[in-house]
Amino acid sequence: MRKLVVSLYDKQWLQLFMEEAEKLNFIFRNEIIGIYHIGSNSVPGLKAKPIIDMMPVVKDINLVDTFNLEMRKIGNATKGENV
Known part of the structure; x- marks a missing residue:
């Protein structure tokens, strides 16, 4: 549970x-269009899970996996589409 x-x-x-x-x-450089703070902890004053939810928007979703090594170096798990 x-x-x-x-x-x-x-x-x-x-x-x-x-x-x-x-x-x-820094990692995605010119591929990033924007990065947004989303979820309950993005709302000032609201109780929330203490996990920072982010939504990066990229030019070409097909290139994202080419950055997996750099993402793992900064402590992120890479899970592909994670469906």
């Missing part, structure tokens, strides 16, 4: 998002 943790809003969530977005911008 998975345990769901919900925390009081933490002002650091925005900073954590910005730090991770910077890493993704």
